[in-house]
Amino acid sequence: MTLLQDLEARLATALAAVLGGPASAAVTAAADLRFGDYQTNAAMVLAKQRKTNPRALAREIIDQLQLDGLATADIAGPGFINFRILPEAYAAKATALLGDVKLGVPAIGEGKTVVVDFSAPNVAKPMHVGHIRSTIIGDSLCRIARFLGFVVIADNHIGDWGTQFGMILHGWKTLLDAEALEADPIPELLRIYRDVNSATKADPSVLETCKNELVKLQAGDAENLAIWQQCIDVSKRGLQKIYDTLDVKFDHWLGESYYNDRLADLVDEFLTKGLARESNGAICIFSDGTKKPEEDPFMVHKEEGWTDNPAIIRKADGGFLYATTDLATLQFRIDEWKADQIWYVVGVPQSLHFRQIFEAAARWGKTGNFQHVAFGSILGDDRKLMKTRSGENVQLVDVLTESVERAARIIAEKSPDLQGEEAAMIAKIVGIGAVKFAELSQGRLTDYVFAWDRMLALQGDTAPYLQYSTVRIRSIFRKLDAPFDAASAVITLNQEAEIHLARLHARFGELLPLIIEDFRPNLLANYLLELARAFHSFFEACPVLKADGPVRESRLALCELTSRVLTTGLGLLGIQCPERM
């Protein structure tokens, strides 16, 4: 049980006594330490309902509170009840956490299966910086959900069946440089894609040719299928290299093509069940009229007024669309994988699409907790969304390479004793960590303009700062004569810096469930910065190796626990910690 849960349980008991019936109220971590460690506004909320004096009610609640050995409580301001955790309680908590591999994190996901749909690049095109958010946020959410006990299925729903293959097939047949493809396939695929794309603009008949190639592919033409398969294979190998660099893993790579042979039946089912109907030759899902137009994803306001905004599941030419594959995918995940939840880590611009998909799924009888985990856009220097087609975008590989190189330069400057393989490995851990942390420490909905320096910073509120904290701790343990036995250590707290460390340790388990509620890994990032700052302050104020007896043992144990929380927390963000740096 976390301290917060403990307080809530005791508060509920006190409330029941005061109100004469079952009642509960939320306790939150205090925003400011001057007001204690935790607070509740239960008295103010209840006083409003009962039209009584909030401070008097708070007094009654406190008189009923049994906080023996845990905390003290007092009234402040308009009727807050502030809790101050006793140092002995923090010490006991920290000591207990030393023996807990989960570090106090509750298994709130036990028995639930969640599919996380993230990254999902289009094949035959390199990933540019705009693709980084889904990949990194999605991976982190997978790790956090697993740590909370969820069964997590990480699925890379790659775009391997889109209209871009019309152009690529045409380019493959007319423009392909076999040697270039052999040497480095992805840039060559991108080159032919771009060349054909610009050719279609100059000459509309090229576009027709491309469409025909696509139709042949979708009809099962052997030659086109073989080319398509080759594209997929080289693309996947290229993508895998980036995922290896990023330390991102998927359980499945079920792309759009996987669902191809289910689409016709799906459309038929929607037609026979009356969920969709024909309109202008296309098969569409329309509004069912149960919502106000401004809240209805199938309605849109144009100059002439409110009008239909259907989700098209089959084009007039018989082709299938994004919405069709997404519905087939959702069905598969619910029926085959028994998913209770599906989290789609996809940018804000697609929010309308997901509102339509979720609504259509509900009418179809596919129930589950579906979440569009939307994130803001990465903008180019012109403050416009980065587009794949324009081609001037910074590629993801280049960002990662540059970050590792910058880290290597800093290592050479600050730790010249590190050499060769070891230095290169550390540069990779630090450089990649910096990029990931830059992304994860930000609120996911904010847009930002891509800038090298913000993404690759190595000082201040960055991953290297956190990694450096763990390195300093490990350095201490290397200096010990005998291995430190954390399992039998007892933590006692005297200095304010020690108490603050233990306070933050206790919060780790309270924080993680909060993160998954709203999909905000940045809360974890901020927490880790706070913990590292607290550690550095402690480290300046409290000698460890120079202390004696129980104080030394306690401080070593605090170091050990801090190291574990930092390493675990960074691990949940997908960031590793080096032994030295």
Add this chain to the structure above:
RNA sequence: GCACCCGUAGCUCAAUUGGAUAGAGCGUCUGACUACGAAUCAGAAGGUUAGGGGUUCGAGUCCCUUCGGGUGUACCA
């Protein structure tokens, strides 16, 4: 037109979803390495939370409105 996201220190961003005197980093300024690692620490300056109304004990957060940026809106994904 309508819908969605956003606007917070010079810059880049937070703020546990309605809590108390809005916090970090970068940059600027003062200090601290013969020291358990200075990729660090201790401290200072920096704010009408885009503007204006409203709701209530209490608003960066909710409602209305104006301005500014981004995105979406029938056969791309």
